[in-house]
Amino acid sequence: MTDSATGGSTTAATSDAASHVVEIRGVDKTFARDGRVVTTALQGIDLTIGKGEFVSLIGPSGCGKSTLLRLIGDLTEPTSGTVTVNGKPATRARLDRDYGMVFQAPVLFDWRTVEENVKLPLEILGWDAGRRQARAREMLELVELQDFLRHHPYQLSGGMQQRVSIARALAFEPSILLMDEPFGALDEMTRERMNQEVLRIWERTGITVVFVTHSIPEAVFLSSRVVVMSARPGRITDVIDIDLPRPRGFETREQRRYFELVTAVREALRHGEPRDAVGSLDRAAAEGAIG
Amino acid sequence: MAGTTASAAGLQPVAARRTRAEGASRGRRAAIWLALVVGLFALWTLVKALGGVPWRPIGAGPGSEMIWNPPFRWDFANDLNLPHWWNIAATLVAPVQRGADETLLQYLAGAAFYTWREAALGFLVGALLGLVLATIFVHNRLLERALVPYVVASQTIPIVALAPMIVFAFGPSVTSVVIIATYLTFFPVTIAMIRGLRSPDPRALELMRSYAASTREVFWKVRLPASLPYLFTALKIAATASIVGAIIGEGPGGVPDGLGRAIINFNQYYITGPEKLWGAILVSALVGIVFFMIVRLVELAVLRGRPGAAEG
Amino acid sequence: MSVAVPAIGRPRGAPRAGKRWRARVAYYLPAAVVFVLGLVVWEVGVGVLGDAAFVLPRPSAILAALGENWGAGRWPLAKAAMATLSEAIGGLVIGTVAGTIAAFATARWATAREVLLPVGIGASAVPIIAFAPLMNNWFGVLNPLSKMMIVAVLVFFPVYVNVVRGLVQVDASALELMRSYAASEWTILRRVRIPNALPYFFTALKVSATLSLIGAIVGEYFGGANDVLGRAIVQSASALRFDVTWAAIILGAASGIAAYIAIVSVERLVIPWHASVRGEGP
Numbered sequence: 001m002t003d004s005a006t007g008g009s010t011t012a013a014t015s016d017a018a019s020h021v022v023e024i025r026g027v028d029k030t031f032a033r034d035g036r037v038v039t040t041a042l043q044g045i046d047l048t049i050g051k052g053e054f055v056s057l058i059g060p061s062g063c064g065k066s067t068l069l070r071l072i073g074d075l076t077e078p079t080s081g082t083v084t085v086n087g088k089p090a091t092r093a094r095l096d097r098d099y100g101m102v103f104q105a106p107v108l109f110d111w112r113t114v115e116e117n118v119k120l121p122l123e124i125l126g127w128d129a130g131r132r133q134a135r136a137r138e139m140l141e142l143v144e145l146q147d148f149l150r151h152h153p154y155q156l157s158g159g160m161q162q163r164v165s166i167a168r169a170l171a172f173e174p175s176i177l178l179m180d181e182p183f184g185a186l187d188e189m190t191r192e193r194m195n196q197e198v199l200r201i202w203e204r205t206g207i208t209v210v211f212v213t214h215s216i217p218e219a220v221f222l223s224s225r226v227v228v229m230s231a232r233p234g235r236i237t238d239v240i241d242i243d244l245p246r247p248r249g250f251e252t253r254e255q256r257r258y259f260e261l262v263t264a265v266r267e268a269l270r271h272g273e274p275r276d277a278v279g280s281l282d283r284a285a286a287e288g289a290i291g
Numbered sequence: 292m293a294g295t296t297a298s299a300a301g302l303q304p305v306a307a308r309r310t311r312a313e314g315a316s317r318g319r320r321a322a323i324w325l326a327l328v329v330g331l332f333a334l335w336t337l338v339k340a341l342g343g344v345p346w347r348p349i350g351a352g353p354g355s356e357m358i359w360n361p362p363f364r365w366d367f368a369n370d371l372n373l374p375h376w377w378n379i380a381a382t383l384v385a386p387v388q389r390g391a392d393e394t395l396l397q398y399l400a401g402a403a404f405y406t407w408r409e410a411a412l413g414f415l416v417g418a419l420l421g422l423v424l425a426t427i428f429v430h431n432r433l434l435e436r437a438l439v440p441y442v443v444a445s446q447t448i449p450i451v452a453l454a455p456m457i458v459f460a461f462g463p464s465v466t467s468v469v470i471i472a473t474y475l476t477f478f479p480v481t482i483a484m485i486r487g488l489r490s491p492d493p494r495a496l497e498l499m500r501s502y503a504a505s506t507r508e509v510f511w512k513v514r515l516p517a518s519l520p521y522l523f524t525a526l527k528i529a530a531t532a533s534i535v536g537a538i539i540g541e542g543p544g545g546v547p548d549g550l551g552r553a554i555i556n557f558n559q560y561y562i563t564g565p566e567k568l569w570g571a572i573l574v575s576a577l578v579g580i581v582f583f584m585i586v587r588l589v590e591l592a593v594l595r596g597r598p599g600a601a602e603g
Numbered sequence: 604m605s606v607a608v609p610a611i612g613r614p615r616g617a618p619r620a621g622k623r624w625r626a627r628v629a630y631y632l633p634a635a636v637v638f639v640l641g642l643v644v645w646e647v648g649v650g651v652l653g654d655a656a657f658v659l660p661r662p663s664a665i666l667a668a669l670g671e672n673w674g675a676g677r678w679p680l681a682k683a684a685m686a687t688l689s690e691a692i693g694g695l696v697i698g699t700v701a702g703t704i705a706a707f708a709t710a711r712w713a714t715a716r717e718v719l720l721p722v723g724i725g726a727s728a729v730p731i732i733a734f735a736p737l738m739n740n741w742f743g744v745l746n747p748l749s750k751m752m753i754v755a756v757l758v759f760f761p762v763y764v765n766v767v768r769g770l771v772q773v774d775a776s777a778l779e780l781m782r783s784y785a786a787s788e789w790t791i792l793r794r795v796r797i798p799n800a801l802p803y804f805f806t807a808l809k810v811s812a813t814l815s816l817i818g819a820i821v822g823e824y825f826g827g828a829n830d831v832l833g834r835a836i837v838q839s840a841s842a843l844r845f846d847v848t849w850a851a852i853i854l855g856a857a858s859g860i861a862a863y864i865a866i867v868s869v870e871r872l873v874i875p876w877h878a879s880v881r882g883e884g885p
Contacts, residue, residue: 070779073783074782074783075779075782075783094782094783094785095785096785097784097785099783100783101779101780101783103776103779103780105774105776107774107776107777107780109777109794109795109798110876110877111798111801111874111876111877112876120794121784123794124781124784124786124790124794125784152876154876178783320717320721323717323718324718324721327718327722367741371740372740372741433633434633436630436631436633436634437633437634437636437637438634438637440634441634441637444856444860446813447813447816447817447855447856447859447860447863448852448855448856449816449817449820449821449833449852449855449856450817451817451820451821451824451833451836452820452832452833452836452848452851452852452855453852455836455837455840455841455848456658456659456840456845456848459657459658459840459843459845460658460659528727531727531729531730534730535730535732538730538732538733539732539821539824542824543840550733554733554736555825558736558739558740558825558826561736561740565740568736568737568740569737571733572733572734572736572737575729575730575733576729576730576733578730579729579730580729
């Protein structure tokens with residue numbers, strides 16, 4: 001098994017300018033209050049993501065990884081710099097419905113059944129009823145929830161709800177999937193199952209994924225590249241290529257190379273910390289536990 | 292939207308930001324309120340100017356000179372249905388009766404204070420009753436299931452309907468009025484406090500259990516403090532309700548000194564002097580708002596420093 | 604938005620119907636016992652009370668009075684209840700429609716909300732009962748519309764405040780999701796804000812149901828046509844016919860409860876997905 005054999009995924013090294021899905025140049029993001037800068041969330045960000053890549057953003061709380069994801073998705077605008085998606089400004093890409101979003105909370109609507117939740121973006125895009133129905137079923141089959149079409153979200157477990165949310169994000173075939181700590185609220189076992197699921201979907205669809213997480217094993221297991229960030233101000237300190245073979249599965253987590261890469265990411269995270277490294281790591285952990 | 296986006300992005304010190312935002316907007320809010328009151332009077336004047344009857348000088352009879360002749364004649368805007376606000380103001384500072392040395396405003400202020408005292412008494416008794424009932428219900432599920440439906444049902448009975456009988460049973464006196472005010476007050480407090488006393492985080496109760504704390508200690512140290520926001524929400528409702536109860540009770544209660552009687556009296560003479568009823572109603576509204584504000588101020592003082600304490 | 608994250612695994616199945624029914628009976632049993640006991644004590648105990656018994660006739664006497672005055676007599680109660688109920692429902696409809704329209708008109712503009720929401724909350728501090736005589740004068744004391752308007756004013760503010768909250772207090776992530784779909788404001792209103800506001804709307808309606816009956820009766824209390832519950836109560840009480848008074852009161856309360864139940868039934872049909880409906884309790 002080689003990585004080129006599955007899902008059409010290409011690593012950053014082989015991608016050329018034409019196949020860039022995301023191109024971020026010199027982006028700063030500051031939050032101001034009463035005209036004064038309160039927080040520098042991101043500073044001097046340059047990042048290129050190729051077609052079909054699976055890129056994780058990892059870093060301590062407050063490093064701006066979620067903000068970076070939201071910049072790509074045009075949920076917030078950069079203070080300076082440019083974000084280009086599929087060769088056009090991020091806003092244009094959003095209006096063209098290039099994005100699928102998955103948040104930490106499933107954000108399902110209580111008043112819709114599972115199937116109707118998946119249909120929501122298709123309704124907004126103006127698909128006709130027959131196509132909506134077929135696609136919703138197809139997507140729910142993809143996340144293996146075809147038996148729960150008529151259920152309401154409250155009748156599902158947290159993991160199942162998040163799978164519905166993924167099905168909804170993929171339903172209208174966006175070219176890029178943005179996931180903001182989608183499995184942060186799940187327990188470890190469910191999270192590993194969901195990781196496997198996401199990989200399977202990614203391999204089948206060949207979609208480009210940007211994935212925010214604060215779990216090192218998760219980032220290594222899923223990604224073709226891991227972008228390591230540091231806080232105050234939020235910067236990219238390292239980008240690590242993950243050359244684990246695909247398809248990845250249960251045994252991947254027991255490979256020697258996997259542990260080496262986990263260690264490499266951990267080292268990079270520590271390296272990116274400012275002088276009082278240990279203290280702020282503890283603080284970050286504490287903040288992560290609260291928020 | 293901008294605020295929620297920023298906080299979702301990890302701008303954390305929410306409490307600090309909130310208090311600063313309030314400080315900035317308090318002055319603006321006062322200005323908005325002032326503008327609203329002025330706007331209301333302006334609208335009132337405009338309606339009278341467009342569709343009222345011919346304007347005449349304050350206190351002058353129908354035959355006197357015309358100051359302004361409105362282009363339309365709307366029924367609801369004539370001097371009987373919608374008196375000029377300056378005529379109401381003039382009536383308020385005029386003697387309450389021919390030859391009396393007390394102005395209407397003085398009379399109404401006295402009546403308002405009288406009614407407020409009845410209401411406040413009923414409010415206190417009702418709030419206490421509500422607290423006791425809620426405490427019992429929270430600690431005894433059986434009693435809760437047996438009795439709470441009747442606490443709820445009690446409020447479907449229109450209190451005006453009970454008033455004549457309460458007055459008959461207890462005599463036409465202030466006591467009857469206070470009982471009526473109590474009846475309207477205890478309900479919101481009971482219901483809110485059942486929820487409030489149950490509101491503590493289960494983990495907080497488990498923590499107390501790990502300390503082997505007694506029920507009494509759990510009540511005073513966890514349940515009651517946790518319930519305070521609920522209590523004040525209910526007390527604000529109860530403040531108005533107690534005024535309503537007192538006003539309603541004064542009619543059949545035969546209490547001659549309060550606002551209820553004033554409203555009934557002036558209602559009977561509405562044809563000859565609508566301004567008096569309007570004055571009485573405005574003062575009633577004012578009493579309700581003032582009582583509400585008093586409770587709100589106490590709430591602000593008691594809940595100071597709690598998240599969300601400064602909101603409505 | 605699905606905030607509740609139930610345990611992982613199979614979806615929660617509904618408990619078997621028979622078991623659920625038995626649980627429900629067990630739950631309401633204490634209340635039923637109190638009801639029966641209360642009636643018995645009342646019936647038997649009234650004789651002991653003496654003077655007060657005059658104010659509080661036996662349940663059997665009240666029932667008899669209800670039968671006697673149902674369709675005939677000086678106070679035909681059935682007719683009176685219908686008249687009062689129609690005033691209440693008319694006012695409920697007027698107030699609800701006006702409150703909802705006002706909410707939709709102002710919810711979009713933050714400044715309008717900032718001004719009007721406190722006014723709406725502050726208005727609840729005004730004893731609106733005091734306006735009853737004004738409404739009688741405006742719309743004619745004999746015109747049922749005057750009572751409806753009292754009810755409408757009473758209902759308007761809770762509806763307004765709740766609907767505005769429902770339209771505005773939408774999960775921020777849901778709005779971001781809609782933004783990622785590049786959905787229009789209209790789409791967001793239709794697919795997110797309005798469904799989100801429905802539970803708030805029904806909360807207001809449930810509060811307003813009993814409020815509307817009380818408002819109508821209070822309006823009648825300040826004068827109006829005969830053959831309405833409020834007049835029957837005032838007149839029978841002043842004639843010291845307290846059995847009739849109680850019969851009228853019970854009819855009024857029953858009408859209020861009926862209106863409440865009707866609204867809860869509609870709520871179950873319209874928002875079966877909401878926590879208040881699927882209720883964890885019995």
